[in-house]
Amino acid sequence: MLLQVEDLRKRFGRRVAVDGVSFSLDVGEIVGFLGPNGAGKTTTMRMIAGYLEPDDGRVRVFNIDVAQDRARAQQRLGYLPEGAPLYGEMTPWTFLRFIAETRGMSKDKARVAVRRAAQDASLGEAIERPIESLSKGYRRRVGLAAALLHDPMLLILDEPTDGLDPNQRTSVRDLIRRLGKERGLIISTHSLEEVEAVCTRAIIINDGRIVADARPAELAAREGGLEAAFRTLTGGEKAA
Amino acid sequence: MTSLLAVYRRELLSYVTTPTAYVFVAVFLFAIGLFTFQVGGLFESRRVDLTPFFAFHPWIFMVFLPAVAMRLWSEEARSGAIEVLMTLPAPTWALVAGKFLAAWTIAAAALVLTAPLWVTMNILGDPDNAAIFTAYLSSLLMAGAYIAIGSAMSALTAAQVVAFVLAVLVAFLFTAMGLPMVSDFFRGAMGGGFAEAIARLSILHQFDAAQRGVVEIRSVFYFLTLIATFLGFTALAVDARRGA
Structure with missing residues (x-):
């Protein structure tokens, strides 16, 4: 197992940013992290990369506990911070x-x-x-x-295609697909089309919790399209 | 060690590729010249030594070195690059030490550029070169203490100006604790023994013998302790960003 995240929690003051996130990742998987702004995607990725320490829960990279042996875990992962x-x-x-x-x-x-x-x-x-x-x-x-x-075998990429023009996006997506064949990747994105195009798995986060974890096609079939699934699961429907 | 050297080289490169360091060093040289000749009266004293020159080092370092050190961590936090640094498998102390040494190198360069004064003394007369040399070394060590203070304050905030003001304030406290006006205040408030102890802990007091070329192990130890303490504080402040 490349990555195991167990019941991860983080709060900033009184605001709960990540509220019990658990999942694991294997070689060959490209996970798309989806969710509204402020859902906890970046905070979760930062905790995996060892930039932030979780209040509770555990991150294991190649079975190395990030909290206990941060440097050794960081040797095994590659991280692209937001922006x-x-x-x-x-x-x-x-x-x-x-x-x-x-x-x-x-x-x-x-x-x-x-x-x-x-x-x-x-x-x-x-x-x-x-x-x-x-x-x-x-x-x-x-x-x-x-x-x-x-x-590294594990790559954590926070919005790797944000702000790119369509040509650049295509080339980065090709690269992600190529890398994903023999590694494990987590990418966060606001583009549902991107998840459909490159990800083998979609994790939707809302209010610091995972509300869906499935193959993009499965999720789309269940809710009548990925966009509908995103809106239903993240409460966008009520707002609209 | 590889990480420390990499951070040191990057930091130094960023000092020499941006105009700030040149401006600071130029201002330092101007200020030190002004104080040495106008206020210290180097020529009027008709003595072939550099005491009037070294006497102003604590005061000028107190302002100049926080300016050099203010960007060390503030800039990283402001640009977000600190996230890149802190997700590399390098120990925090290596990052802290690498940055500190780069800023210290700038201070050393500024000191080296005052050498024409030393040369001039040798043309005019026959100064005690060994004493001047040890005074230079003491001054360099003292510069390290001021930079460590600047580094610690820089790690507290993403705003360089705030880091600068805080650092000057802390540096002033450590410099001036030995002045009569400060020790008189403590004498009144806490008694003579305490005032005496505080005065001994001031940079001015510790640099007093050093500027005349006398090496006191006590002072060397004092400056090294200041450096270690404030660098330790820097590392704590940097690690606190992880929000454990």
């Missing part, structure tokens, strides 16, 4: 070298890893230009390359 924050004054090349070396790779190993990840994320010529001069699509790809550097 793919980067250092604007660096070039993708220097940035990726920095990530690789901070991960503890030797210079030679880092060089090879950066070349491979840059190729996987199709960075092309952009690799030598300052990040602050790159388009949103390229920045997202730099973030993706950073998540892929150490060739």
Whole structure:
């Protein structure tokens, strides 16, 4: 099992962000995290990636408890934070070298890893230009390359296609599909069409709880389309 | 160790590729020159030593080094890049130490750039070069303490200006505890023994002998303790972001 999440909970002050989330993930699965804004998707992903500590519950990556042995768990996963924050004054090349070396790779190993990840994320010529001069699509790809550097089996990607144009979206989706064949992926997205296109499994989160966990086609068949399922399960119907 | 060096190199690169560090160093050199000659009266003293120069270091560092250190963590929090850093399998102390050492290197560079003054002294007369050299080393060590304070305050907030103001405030407290006006206040409030103890804990007091080129193990230990304490505080503040 790549990832086991057991009864994860997190509150910020009085607001409960994640309220008892459990699921597990295996190789070959691409899970689409769906849910309205503020449902708890990002908080859940941050806890899996070891950025936030859960108040309660457990995350295990390759059976390593993230709370107990964070660094060892983080060696085995790749994470793309929401909005793919980067250092604007660096070039993708220097940035990726920095990530690789901070991960503890030797210079030679880092060089090879950066070349491979840059190729996987199709960075092309952009690799030598300052990040602050790159388009949103390229920045997202730099973030993706950073998540892929150490060739992790588990990838947590928070809105990997957000703000990309249709061409860039297609290329990132192709990459996700390709990666998903022999790895486990969790991607959060607002695009239901994306879930249908690339995910083998959809998890819908609302108010910090999982309200559905099924294959996208199954979910769509049950509720008469994925969009209808999303609206029914997340209470959008009442609002509309 | 690889992570520490990677963070150090990145941080240093970001200092030298943005104009801020150059501006700060230029302002530092201008200020130190102004104080040494106009206020300290280096030439008027007609002595071939750099005491008037070193005497102003605590006061100028108190403002200059928080400015250098303010971006260390605030900027990461503001841009969100801290999330990238904290999801890498690197220990927090390596991140803290790497950033601290980069800022310290900038301080060292600023000190090195004051060397023409030292050279001039040697042209004008025959100064005690060993004393000047040890005073430089003490000053560098003291700079480390001010940067550690700046780093700790920077880890508390995403706003650089707030980090700067807090750091100057804390730095001022540690610098001025030894001044008569402060120790008189404590003498009145808590008694002479306490006031004496507080005064001894001030940076001014600890740097007093050092600026004349006298190395006191006590002072070295004092500055190292300040550095370790505030870097420890930085690491705690950074880890607190995980919200355990």
